[in-house]
Amino acid sequence: MEIFDYDNILLLPRKCRVESRSECDPSMQFGRHTFKLPVVPANMKTVIDEPISEWLAANGYFYVMHRFDIDNLAYAKRMRDKGLFVSISSGVKPDDFKVIDQLAAEGVGADYITIDIAHGHAESVRKTIEHIKQKLPSTFVIAGNVATPEAVIDLENWGADATKVGVGPGKVCITKLKTGFGTGGWQLSALKWCARVATKPIIADGGIRDHGDIAKSVRFGAAMVMIGSLFAGHEESPGKTVEVDGKLFKEYYGSASDFNKGEYKHVEGKRILEPIKGKLADTLREMREDVQSSISYAGGTKLADIRKVNYVILGGDNAGEHLLM
Numbered sequence: 001m002e003i004f005d006y007d008n009i010l011l012l013p014r015k016c017r018v019e020s021r022s023e024c025d026p027s028m029q030f031g032r033h034t035f036k037l038p039v040v041p042a043n044m045k046t047v048i049d050e051p052i053s054e055w056l057a058a059n060g061y062f063y064v065m066h067r068f069d070i071d072n073l074a075y076a077k078r079m080r081d082k083g084l085f086v087s088i089s090s091g092v093k094p095d096d097f098k099v100i101d102q103l104a105a106e107g108v109g110a111d112y113i114t115i116d117i118a119h120g121h122a123e124s125v126r127k128t129i130e131h132i133k134q135k136l137p138s139t140f141v142i143a144g145n146v147a148t149p150e151a152v153i154d155l156e157n158w159g160a161d162a163t164k165v166g167v168g169p170g171k172v173c174i175t176k177l178k179t180g181f182g183t184g185g186w187q188l189s190a191l192k193w194c195a196r197v198a199t200k201p202i203i204a205d206g207g208i209r210d211h212g213d214i215a216k217s218v219r220f221g222a223a224m225v226m227i228g229s230l231f232a233g234h235e236e237s238p239g240k241t242v243e244v245d246g247k248l249f250k251e252y253y254g255s256a257s258d259f260n261k262g263e264y265k266h267v268e269g270k271r272i273l274e275p276i277k278g279k280l281a282d283t284l285r286e287m288r289e290d291v292q293s294s295i296s297y298a299g300g301t302k303l304a305d306i307r308k309v310n311y312v313i314l315g316g317d318n319a320g321e322h323l324l325m
């Protein structure tokens, strides 16, 4: 198997088919909705909060609210009152099952539920998917996180509508160091490996450091890309603002860090400071332009055209040109 990651792959251009990058359409359908970009901010406490989720939903972007210290039912009702789609996260515990029961009983429902646990290839996830599908049959269920084709096959067979791939590639992740497991350092080839067997959409989660990594994710099979660190340092970001030597930063911590958990138990995440980089809307606009540009280099007009390009692996044992035959 070829092993590579975002920093040692480059995509190869094909003859341009547009006169302006504005002709390239980076939008995509995911579930029942169409979104402006194949990008979603990570469902983490220092990345998304209620105002950001409202803004994203109202402006044509996908969002996944985090699941920590939040009343999901009340949150879902507030989104419904504003006429916005509901996309929440769930754990796999009895309390999470109760929330699903309440969403069903009160007719609030949810458009998307993301089951997001550290080791998503687990019986607990099978039971949670089963429960959601029984109580809220029209909800689009995203399940993860996983790292192997076997896991993607199981989650799909258990009823997941999409799977989330990425164990350990995140910027504030220390799973690789603490456990010796994961896709940290080879996330992009793990994505390729998983995408070969997937029959439903994959969300590539973690490891995105530059906007060009979005196109690389799409090339290797992602329908959607989940991003934490690149979104964490905005003026609106929920992390605390910290001043160091006169420069402003936002804190960004892992969901499995002691900062998120409130205790030092099964810690697989850390806290870092991200330099503040302006408004979220400006970053999203720039990302959209960059993905439009990626589509044009792919010789296409739509997102899926990125899947058709060849690529080169730079350096290492797998170096070389890889042509689609």
Ligand SMILES: NC(=O)C1=CN([C@@H]2O[C@H](COP(=O)(O)OP(=O)(O)OC[C@H]3O[C@@H](n4cnc5c(N)ncnc54)[C@H](OP(=O)(O)O)[C@@H]3O)[C@@H](O)[C@H]2O)C=CC1
Residues within 6 Å of the ligand: 091, 092, 116, 117, 118, 119, 124, 145, 166, 167, 168, 169, 170, 173, 175, 206, 254, 255, 256, 266, 268
């Ligand atoms: N994408 C990634 O690489 C990772 C992401 N995370 C993020 O951090 C969040 C919090 O993670 P964390 O507090 O560690 O755990 P979770 O909140 O994911 O745990 C959910 C449930 O799964 C159990 N569980 C967790 N890990 C394992 C495992 N390795 N084997 C068996 N059971 C397990 C937990 O029990 P118990 O705690 O008793 O074991 C708990 O009952 C996650 O929801 C995820 O968003 C965390 C780690 C990796």
Ligand SMILES: Nc1nc2c(ncn2[C@@H]2O[C@H](COP(=O)(O)O)[C@@H](O)[C@H]2O)c(=O)[nH]1
Residues within 6 Å of the ligand: 042, 043, 044, 145, 166, 167, 168, 169, 170, 171, 172, 173, 174, 175, 205, 206, 207, 208, 226, 227, 228, 229, 230, 253, 254, 255, 256, 257, 268, 269, 270
């Ligand atoms: N191993 C851990 N992974 C974590 C933790 N908190 C979040 N995450 C994952 O990281 C991505 C975001 O990655 P980034 O490279 O874009 O910053 C996020 O979506 C989760 O899957 C954690 O504590 N430990």
